[in-house]
Amino acid sequence: MGAKLLYICVAFILVAYYIYSPIPENVGQPWKLMLTSAVLRTLGHMGKAAEMLGLANYMDVMKLFSSSQYVPPTSDENVAVTDTEFSGVAVRLFLPKKPTEGLRRAMLFFHGGGFCLGDAGMKSYDFLARRTSNQLNAVVVSVNYRLAPKYRFPVQFEDVFSASKFFLQSRVLSQYGVDPTRVCVAGDSAGGNLAAAVTQKLLEDSEVTNKPKAQALIYPVLQTLDMNLPSYEQNANMPILSKSLMIRFWSEYFTSDPSLREAMTSNRHVPAQWGHLFQFVNWSTLLPDRLKKDHVYTGPVFGSPALAEKYPGFLDPRAAPLLAAEAQLRGLPSTYILTCQHDVLRDDGFMYATRLRAVGVPVTHEHAEDGFHGALTFVTSPSDMAVGHRLMSSYLRWLEEHL
Structure with a gap:
């Protein structure tokens, strides 16, 4: 009996040690974040092992999380839900059942997942779209773009742009009463990222006569040039999205060639002839002082031009909207940006907000000091957290007021 108890205690300690992740003190209900992180970390270990053994791609193993969270399109008393296609691109469509005297609002939504993971049918995204449709009495089009590594840039952008352009046709909007x-x-x-890039492209496309009234960017990833931003350094090992995982996502978006990932990890992937782009991600001028802390900006260390010649996508504003010139930003619609303090992508959002304001774009920038990457989707059991409900309510309130 004593030996069994000892084994149980040792096993419990080992499990607890594995699950435990350092969480900032101001994050409430940290154990929920730890549990989710442990699941993702386990899949990551399995993915690396499978890749080393030649059994599967790392991202294919990580997709098991998305698959486990899938829910079929299910209508309820408030919203009719169907899976369909817009211009050959899979979408999940949410149509409110509430009567309305006039035309409805509408939302085009693109899920996250590092261009490699995620699905409009995941429980959290289905819930977000359903609640948006119900609360705003709006038509919601949640786009299921194709994913890396099977499909590389610019396929993901082209999918969401094609679906958006199709929906914005007057005859289609009229069909859905929008x-x-x-x-x-x-x-x-x-x-x-895709929402920011699509909005930029829609603005300049003369064939699109119905332009978006607003864009909402939730902890967006917006730049590929500087992997040593203060937020990347401060949150390098935060749960959900570490620095190494974000770099892995970026590299898989463009190529299976590990040399790009290695160069991005050492921050030596941009050639000197593209050095002028660093003005758009110069955090020393674009971030508030409170985020810089003890970080000292140093100029870029340039890499070989070979990578940019082979994989030019990482220098393309369709992949990195923060690289767009001022002329491409002027005239963008009212913008909501959510950033979280404990997120490697925090500074991307801050810099974009600064650049948009500088050219006269109306920006509402909400920053969650207790937030982490993915926080807004922590709203369904068993991983629902107070911060998730608060951020979702604030986001929907902005939409109510600006859409």
Whole structure:
């Protein structure tokens, strides 16, 4: 009996040690974040092992998390939900059942997942779209773009742009009873990247007569140039999205060639002839002083031009919207940006907010001091957290007021 108890105690200690992750003190209900992180970390270990053994790609193993969270399209008393296609691109469509006297608002939403993971049918994204549709009495189009590593850049951008352009046609908006002057483009993480890039492109496309009224970018990833931003350094090992995982996502977006990932890890992937782009990600001028702390900005260390010649996508504003010139930013619609303190992508959002304001774009920038990457989707059991409900409510309130 004593030996069994000892084994149980040792096993418990080992499990607790594995689950434990250092969490900032101001994050409430940290054990929920730890549990989710432990699941993702386990999949990551399995993915690395499978890749080393030649059994599967790392990202294919990580997709097991998305698969485990999938829910079928299910209508309820408030919203009709169906899976369909717009211009050959899979979408999950949410149509409110509430009667309305006039035309409805609409949302184009792009899920996150580092361009490699995620699905509009994941429980958290289904819940977010369903609640948005119900609360705003809005049509929501949640786009299921194709994923890396099977499909590389610019496929993901082309998918969401094609679906958006299709939906914004007057005849399609009329079919769904949507007011063409009240459409928002939104997304979180990699989806925030796609939302920002699509909104920029829609603005300059002369074939698109119905332009978005607003864009909502939820802890977006927006730049590929500097992997040593203060937020990357401060949050390098935070749960959910570490620095190394974000670099892995970026590299898989463009190529399976590990040399790009290695160069990005050492921050030596941008050639000198593209050095002028660093003005758009110069955190010494674009971040508030409180975020710089003890970090000292140093100029870029340039890499070989070979990588940029082979994989030019990482220098393309369609992949990195923060690299767009001022002329491409002027005229963008009212913008909501959510950033979280404990997130490697924090500074991307701050810099974009600074640049948009500088060219006269109306920006509402909400920063969650107790937030972490993915926080807004922590709203369904068993991983629901107070910070997730607070951020979702604030996001929906902004949409109510600006859409």
